[in-house]
Amino acid sequence: MATELALSVEGIDALYGESHVLHAVSLSLRPGTVLALLGRNGAGKTTCMSTIIGFLRPRAGTIRVFGEKISGLLPEAIARRGVGLVPQGRRVFPTLTVEENLKVAARPAPGGWTLEKVYALFSRLQERRAQHAGSLSGGEQQMLAIARALMGNPRVLLLDEPSEGLAPIIVAEVARTIARLKAEGQSIVLVEQNVKLALKLADDAVILNTGRIAFAGEAEALRRDETLITQQLGVH
Amino acid sequence: MQFWAIQTLNSLALGGLLFLLSAGFSLIFGLMRIANLTHGALFMVGAYLGATLLRWVPNLWIVALLSGLIVAAFGFLLEKFILEKLKGNVFSQVLVTLGFAYIIADFCLVTWGGDPIPIPTPPSLQQPLRVAGLAFPAFRLAVVGIAVLAAIVLYLFIERTRIGAMIRAGVDDMEMARAVGIPVRRLFSIVFCLGAGLAGAGGVIGGPIMSAYPGLDADMLPLALIVVILGGVGSLVGAFVGSFITAFVYTFGVALFPQLAYVILFLPMIFVIAFRPRGLFGKFAA
Ligand SMILES: Nc1ncnc2c1ncn2[C@@H]1O[C@H](COP(=O)(O)OP(=O)(O)OP(=O)(O)O)[C@@H](O)[C@H]1O
Numbered sequence: 016m017a018t019e020l021a022l023s024v025e026g027i028d029a030l031y032g033e034s035h036v037l038h039a040v041s042l043s044l045r046p047g048t049v050l051a052l053l054g055r056n057g058a059g060k061t062t063c064m065s066t067i068i069g070f071l072r073p074r075a076g077t078i079r080v081f082g083e084k085i086s087g088l089l090p091e092a093i094a095r096r097g098v099g100l101v102p103q104g105r106r107v108f109p110t111l112t113v114e115e116n117l118k119v120a121a122r123p124a125p126g127g128w129t130l131e132k133v134y135a136l137f138s139r140l141q142e143r144r145a146q147h148a149g150s151l152s153g154g155e156q157q158m159l160a161i162a163r164a165l166m167g168n169p170r171v172l173l174l175d176e177p178s179e180g181l182a183p184i185i186v187a188e189v190a191r192t193i194a195r196l197k198a199e200g201q202s203i204v205l206v207e208q209n210v211k212l213a214l215k216l217a218d219d220a221v222i223l224n225t226g227r228i229a230f231a232g233e234a235e236a237l238r239r240d241e242t243l244i245t246q247q248l249g250v251h
Numbered sequence: 252m253q254f255w256a257i258q259t260l261n262s263l264a265l266g267g268l269l270f271l272l273s274a275g276f277s278l279i280f281g282l283m284r285i286a287n288l289t290h291g292a293l294f295m296v297g298a299y300l301g302a303t304l305l306r307w308v309p310n311l312w313i314v315a316l317l318s319g320l321i322v323a324a325f326g327f328l329l330e331k332f333i334l335e336k337l338k339g340n341v342f343s344q345v346l347v348t349l350g351f352a353y354i355i356a357d358f359c360l361v362t363w364g365g366d367p368i369p370i371p372t373p374p375s376l377q378q379p380l381r382v383a384g385l386a387f388p389a390f391r392l393a394v395v396g397i398a399v400l401a402a403i404v405l406y407l408f409i410e411r412t413r414i415g416a417m418i419r420a421g422v423d424d425m426e427m428a429r430a431v432g433i434p435v436r437r438l439f440s441i442v443f444c445l446g447a448g449l450a451g452a453g454g455v456i457g458g459p460i461m462s463a464y465p466g467l468d469a470d471m472l473p474l475a476l477i478v479v480i481l482g483g484v485g486s487l488v489g490a491f492v493g494s495f496i497t498a499f500v501y502t503f504g505v506a507l508f509p510q511l512a513y514v515i516l517f518l519p520m521i522f523v524i525a526f527r528p529r530g531l532f533g534k535f536a537a
């Protein structure tokens with residue numbers, strides 16, 4: 016392949032028991048870019064993230080990271096192949112301290128993220144390094160969830176609704192962080208209900224509608240198509 | 252006065268033994284979500300192995316270590332070759348541990364017979380310790396000391412090492428632990444091995460108090476269950492506190508109201524389940 020994709024999801028079907036949630040979903044993430052994954056509540060965005068990280072096995076289809084097939088592997092193996100997840104609801108380890116949350120996820124890489132670099136990015140975390148993660152505010156937990164994923168030096172970063180439930184000022188900080196990671200060349204899939212935020216950061220965009228692809232293309236095209244946005248996402 | 256002092260020491264010694272038994276039980280339960288029903292049998296086989304090994308190695312503490320290592324190796328094989336194959340199927344895993352509990356019990360019966368085998372108290376600890384006109388069995392004091400030492404070492408391992416933090420992360424949120432790349436399979440091995448080894452060593456250390464007999468497994472397993480339900484699944488501090496509460500209730504229950512010992516033992520547990528299902532220190536309900 017001339018231009019290898021950072022992440023390619025090729026026609027995956029995913030089910031919870033009998034309930035068929037994803038139908039032939041495909042995503043292409045180009046290296047160093049941000050792909051926005053949009054869709055209403057229950058569209059299947061989180062299910063898509065869960066399938067990529069290996070919580071769910073796709074019934075059909077293939078998932079690759081930089082050409083390497085990861086579908087069918089266990090989550091810990093997928094993480095080791097370079098996928099980092101910042102899950103919806105943050106899911107920090109509440110009884111571990113901030114620093115322990117970071118240390119258990121550390122997978123050093125030459126020139127990559129270290130405890131020092133992550134603390135430099137989020138100075139709040141350094142101040143609270145000895146505190147239990149469960150006692151942090153929502154915004155701090157979100158930063159910890161991002162920092163924890165970075166400690167694994169992922170080649171592909173999955174962010175599932177990082178702005179959910181946060182005060183506007185914190186949302187702005189999260190957005191700045193994502194922009195900075197992108198500028199440093201990080202490949203990112205960004206799931207968002209906050210369409211404005213997502214489209215500001217994204218190069219490409221995909222809209223899911225009840226588990227099917229309803230739009231896939233450049234973010235710029237979507238930004239200009241207000242009718243599609245209103246129709247698919249019910250917002251401007 | 253002597254009665255209360257002795258019963259208190261008996262409770263402390265039993266609490267120490269229960270901690271050796273239930274610390275691993277609790278960690279396995281917390282991390283792997285399975286009640287390891289072989290745990291009582293591992294304690295018993297540890298005691299029997301100890302009785303045999305003592306013929307060749309006349310030192311209880313070294314024998315406890317050897318016995319613990321042998322039982323740990325058995326636990327490793329059980330986890331690696333049987334439980335691992337049933338991963339994701341907690342119900343089958345628990346059934347397998349129940350099956351192995353019976354297999355081990357029969358193995359012990361065939362190998363060591365139906366009569367209790369006494370395990371002698373180390374000679375250096377046979378003289379009672381006299382304090383304020385009261386006589387305390389020195390061996391029981393030593394058991395308490397060993398249990399406290401084990402608790403401190405375990406605490407440092409779980410609370411102060413990276414592997415310990417990984418185990419706690421797995422207890423907190425297994426799925427996310429995997430997603431950040433924590434090798435949970437290896438943690439299962441470690442925790443299972445450790446739990447089995449502690450139970451096996453506990454059987455030897457408890458030997459001079461309880462001896463090795465058929466049915467020791469069935470006597471110990473319910474106590475471990477109670478400890479973990481009281482203290483909370485996956486919590487080392489909970490296992491420690493729960494062990495001593497259970498031991499005091501049981502020891503004094505048997506001494507004061509022998510007919511009601513089990514009522515007294517299970518009653519607090521029912522209250523805990525009703526009003527605090529996660530136990531005193533646990534994160535989720537057993
Ligand atoms: N564990 C589960 N078991 C069964 N069904 C589930 C499960 N999780 C999600 N679903 C269903 O799958 C569908 C997609 O859910 P999903 O969480 O992927 O949506 P989403 O796009 O992430 O929504 P939101 O924006 O609310 O986070 C929904 O109909 C949901 O009810």
Ligand SMILES: [Mg+2]
Nearest residue numbers: 060061062103
């Ligand atoms: Mg979601």
